[in-house]
Amino acid sequence: MASPVGAPRLGSAPRAFRPGVPALDLFPTALWGRTVSRVHSRASTALLDGGDPAGHASLREAIATHVSAARGVHCVPAQVFITGGTQQAIDEVLRLAVRPGDSVWIEDPGYAGARRAVLSARAKPVPVPVDSEGLDVAVGITRAPRARAAVVVPSHQYPLGSTLSLARRMALLQWAKRSRAVIIEDDYDSEFRHRGRPLTALQGLDDWGCVVYVGTFSKSMFPGLRLGFLIAPPAWVDVFAAARSTASAPASSLEQAALAAFLSEGHFARHLRRMRVAYRERGEALLDALRADCAGALTPRPCDTGMQACAALAAPWSDVRVRDEAARLGVEVAALSDYFLGRRRESGLVFGFGCVRPEAFRAGTRLLARALDAARPP
Amino acid sequence: MASPVGAPRLGSAPRAFRPGVPALDLFPTALWGRTVSRVHSRASTALLDGGDPAGHASLREAIATHVSAARGVHCVPAQVFITGGTQQAIDEVLRLAVRPGDSVWIEDPGYAGARRAVLSARAKPVPVPVDSEGLDVAVGITRAPRARAAVVVPSHQYPLGSTLSLARRMALLQWAKRSRAVIIEDDYDSEFRHRGRPLTALQGLDDWGCVVYVGTFSKSMFPGLRLGFLIAPPAWVDVFAAARSTASAPASSLEQAALAAFLSEGHFARHLRRMRVAYRERGEALLDALRADCAGALTPRPCDTGMQACAALAAPWSDVRVRDEAARLGVEVAALSDYFLGRRRESGLVFGFGCVRPEAFRAGTRLLARALDAARPP
Numbered sequence: 047m048a049s050p051v052g053a054p055r056l057g058s059a060p061r062a063f064r065p066g067v068p069a070l071d072l073f074p075t076a077l078w079g080r081t082v083s084r085v086h087s088r089a090s091t092a093l094l095d096g097g098d099p100a101g102h103a104s105l106r107e108a109i110a111t112h113v114s115a116a117r118g119v120h121c122v123p124a125q126v127f128i129t130g131g132t133q134q135a136i137d138e139v140l141r142l143a144v145r146p147g148d149s150v151w152i153e154d155p156g157y158a159g160a161r162r163a164v165l166s167a168r169a170k171p172v173p174v175p176v177d178s179e180g181l182d183v184a185v186g187i188t189r190a191p192r193a194r195a196a197v198v199v200p201s202h203q204y205p206l207g208s209t210l211s212l213a214r215r216m217a218l219l220q221w222a223k224r225s226r227a228v229i230i231e232d233d234y235d236s237e238f239r240h241r242g243r244p245l246t247a248l249q250g251l252d253d254w255g256c257v258v259y260v261g262t263f264s265k266s267m268f269p270g271l272r273l274g275f276l277i278a279p280p281a282w283v284d285v286f287a288a289a290r291s292t293a294s295a296p297a298s299s300l301e302q303a304a305l306a307a308f309l310s311e312g313h314f315a316r317h318l319r320r321m322r323v324a325y326r327e328r329g330e331a332l333l334d335a336l337r338a339d340c341a342g343a344l345t346p347r348p349c350d351t352g353m354q355a356c357a358a359l360a361a362p363w364s365d366v367r368v369r370d371e372a373a374r375l376g377v378e379v380a381a382l383s384d385y386f387l388g389r390r391r392e393s394g395l396v397f398g399f400g401c402v403r404p405e406a407f408r409a410g411t412r413l414l415a416r417a418l419d420a421a422r423p424p
Numbered sequence: 425m426a427s428p429v430g431a432p433r434l435g436s437a438p439r440a441f442r443p444g445v446p447a448l449d450l451f452p453t454a455l456w457g458r459t460v461s462r463v464h465s466r467a468s469t470a471l472l473d474g475g476d477p478a479g480h481a482s483l484r485e486a487i488a489t490h491v492s493a494a495r496g497v498h499c500v501p502a503q504v505f506i507t508g509g510t511q512q513a514i515d516e517v518l519r520l521a522v523r524p525g526d527s528v529w530i531e532d533p534g535y536a537g538a539r540r541a542v543l544s545a546r547a548k549p550v551p552v553p554v555d556s557e558g559l560d561v562a563v564g565i566t567r568a569p570r571a572r573a574a575v576v577v578p579s580h581q582y583p584l585g586s587t588l589s590l591a592r593r594m595a596l597l598q599w600a601k602r603s604r605a606v607i608i609e610d611d612y613d614s615e616f617r618h619r620g621r622p623l624t625a626l627q628g629l630d631d632w633g634c635v636v637y638v639g640t641f642s643k644s645m646f647p648g649l650r651l652g653f654l655i656a657p658p659a660w661v662d663v664f665a666a667a668r669s670t671a672s673a674p675a676s677s678l679e680q681a682a683l684a685a686f687l688s689e690g691h692f693a694r695h696l697r698r699m700r701v702a703y704r705e706r707g708e709a710l711l712d713a714l715r716a717d718c719a720g721a722l723t724p725r726p727c728d729t730g731m732q733a734c735a736a737l738a739a740p741w742s743d744v745r746v747r748d749e750a751a752r753l754g755v756e757v758a759a760l761s762d763y764f765l766g767r768r769r770e771s772g773l774v775f776g777f778g779c780v781r782p783e784a785f786r787a788g789t790r791l792l793a794r795a796l797d798a799a800r801p802p
Binding site for chain 2: 067070071073075076078079082083086087089091093094095096097130131133141146158159162166168264268269270271272273292293294295296297298299300301401
C-alpha cells in the first residue's frame with residue numbers, strides 16, 4: 047500500500063505516526079544482507095539475465111507454500127506471479143479483467159491507489175461504503191450490480207481497520223459468481239494479527255475461481271524492496287502468463303532469488319512472529335498514549351491487526367486542520383476524511399504505529415494534544 | 425529492450441545467438457556483490473523505507489554526471505527519473521504525453537515494445553520506415569504530420585543497426601518543435617561503440633525541450649537488475665514529479681543505492697570500457713564465422729556498435745523458416761521479418777553476439793549452415 051492521501055513522505059525519514067511504515071528498526075538488515083550476498087556470489091548467467099517474466103521460479107514456489115500455510119490460500123506455484131508491489135498488481139489485474147467504461151467497486155473510505163488503478167484502466171470507480179463489518183456488499187449490488195470487478199481489503203480494511211464478516215464474504219463471492227466479476231483481494235498487512243491466528247484469506251473460500259489474491263512484501267519485509275505477488279485463479283493462469291510473456295522480468299532477479307531463500311530457510315516466518323509481538327506492543331502503547339494525552343478528542347477504534355489504527359475525532363474539530371497543525375509541530379498523521387471518495391461521513395485520524403519505538407509514543411501524543419488545542423475552533 | 429518477437433527466452437539460459445543479452449560472462453559479479461553488501465550493511469531506515477518515488481537521489485545524480493560525460497546529454501539530477509527499465513519508461517512518457525486516439529510514430533522495423541507501449545496508451549502506432557540513415561522523417565511527416573510523439577532509437581537502430589544521420593536528426597527535431605510533439609529517444613545500447621567515441625545523443629541537440637531521453641542498465645549492467653531511467657525536458661519535470669508523487673518507489677532502494685555507488689566509484693565506466701573491447705572482438709568473430717559458414721546465404725550489415733548484428737538473407741529462404749530450423753538445432757536467431765509492422769520489406773536474421781564467447785561462434789554458425797540447408801526451398 048502506497049502513501050495515503052495527505053501524508054508527506056518525499057525524502058524524509060519516517061516519523062511518528064506516519065501510516066504504512068513497518069518496524070524498520072527491527073528488520074534483520076544484517077541477515078538479509080548476508081542472504082543477498084550469498085545469492086550474488088553464486089549468481090548464474092541465467093539469473094543475471096533476468097529469467098522468467100512471471101517471476102523467479104523458486105520465489106513463486108516459496109510464496110505458494112507460505113500463503114497456503116499462513117493465509118489458507120489454495121494455489122500452486124504456477125498461479126503465483128511476482129509483481130513490483132500492490133499497486134502494480136492491481137493495475138495488472140484490472141488491465142486484463144476490465145474494459146474501458148466498466149464499473150469497478152472500490153472501498154469508501156479506502157486506499158487511494160485502488161481508485162488510481164481503476165481510473166488508469168479507464169474504468170469507472172464505484173465507491174461502496176465500509177462499516178464495522180467491512181464492505182457493504184448490499185449497497186454495492188444496488189449501486190452497480192454489473193460491475194466487472196471489486197477491489198477489497200477483507201482482512202484489515204484500510205483505513206478503518208474493520209474485518210469483512212463471514213456473511214459479507216459469502217455475499218461478495220455469490221455476487222461475483224453470479225455476475226462473473228473479479229474480486230481483487232488486497233491482503234497487504236493481514237499477517238500481523240496481534241493475537242491468535244490470522245483470519246483465512248477470502249481466496250480460501252472461493253470455490254468458483256473469481257478471486258485474485260494480491261500480497262506484498264513491502265510491509266512484511268521493507269517498502270524499499272518493491273516486491274509483491276498476485277495469485278491468479280486457475281482458469282486465468284494462461285491469460286496472465288500470455289500477458290507477461292512479452293514483458294521484462296517484474297523485479298530484480300537477484301532480490302527475487304534472495305527473498306526465496308529468506309522464505310524457504312524460515313527467516314521470514316521467524317521475522318513475522320517477532321513483528322506480531324512488536325506490533326501488539328506498539329498498538330497498545332499508542333492506545334495508552336492517546337488515552338493519556340488526547341482522551342477528550344480522540345476515540346480509537348479496536349485494533350488487533352497490522353500497524354495502523356484509526357481514531358474518531360470529536361465533533362468540533364476538522365481532521366484536516368488537526369493533521370496540518372500536527373505536521374507543523376513535527377507529527378505525521380493522516381486525516382480520515384481524505385480517504386473518502388463519496389460524501390465524507392466521518393472525521394478521524396489515522397495513525398501508523400509500526401515505525402514508532404514504544405518509548406516515543408508519548409512524545410508524539412503530547413505534541414498532538416498541542417495540535418488539537420491549536421486546531422480547536424473558537 | 426525486452427525479448428524480440430519470436431525469440432524463445434522463458435526459463436532457459438542464454439544461447440548463441442540470442443539478441444539482447446549482454447556479455448554476462450564478463451560481468452564483475454563479485455565486485456557488484458561486494459558493493460551491494462556494503463550498501464546493505466549501512467542501510468538506514470530511510471533507505472529501507474523506499475524513499476523518493478522519483479528515484480534515489482544519489483543515483484539520479486550519478487546518472488546525470490554519467491550521461492553528460494558519456495552521451496553529451498544536457499541535464500541536472502532533478503530531470504532524471506529512475507524506472508524499472510526501458511519498457512516502463514516509454515509507457516510512462518506516453519501515458520503523460522499522449523491522449524487516447526493520438527498518433528505516435530514508431531520505427532518500422534523496430535522494437536515490439538514501442539508498439540505495445542503505444543497500444544497500451546490507447547494511442548495509434550504509425551509505422552515509419554527505417555533505412556541506412558535511420559528513421560525516414562519525411563515519410564513520417566507525410567503519414568502523420570500531427571503525431572503527438574515519436575519513439576526512436578537514433579544511435580543504433582534495432583534491429584537494423586543504422587544510425588540516424590545528422591540531417592534526419594535536425595529534421596526530426598524541427599518537426600517536433602513545429603508540431604509540439606515529444607521525441608522519446610531510446611538509447612539502449614549506444615555506449616558500446618566498438619571504436620572511437622560514441623555519437624552524442626539526440627537529446628544533446630535539442631534546444632527546444634522536446635526530447636525525453638530513455639536509458640537502461642539492462643545492457644550495460646545485466647538484465648536481471650531491472651533499472652533504467654528517463655530524463656525529462658526541464659519544462660516537463662514538474663509533470664513527471666507530480667505523476668510520481670502518488671506512486672511507490674520505482675525499484676529496489678538498496679539496488680538503486682548500490683548502483684549509485686558503482687557509478688560514482690568508477691566501476692561502471694571501467695566495466696563499459698572492457699565491454700566495448702569484448703563486443704568489438706565478438707562482433708568480428710560473428711562476421712568471420714558467418715563468412716566461413718554461411719557466405720552464400722547471409723550478407724551481414726555493418727556493425728560498429730552494441731551487441732547485435734543483422735544480416736540480409738538471400739532470396740530463396742524464408743527467415744522465419746530458417747529461425748525455426750535453427751531453433752530445432754539449438755541455435756537462437758531472430759527473423760527480421762518479425763520486426764516489421766507494415767509490409768515486410770526485407771528478409772534477414774538478427775544475431776545477438778554479446779553473450780557468446782569468441783570460441784563458440786563457429787559451433788553456432790555451423791549449425792546455422794545446417795539449418796539453412798534444411799530450410800532451403802526445393
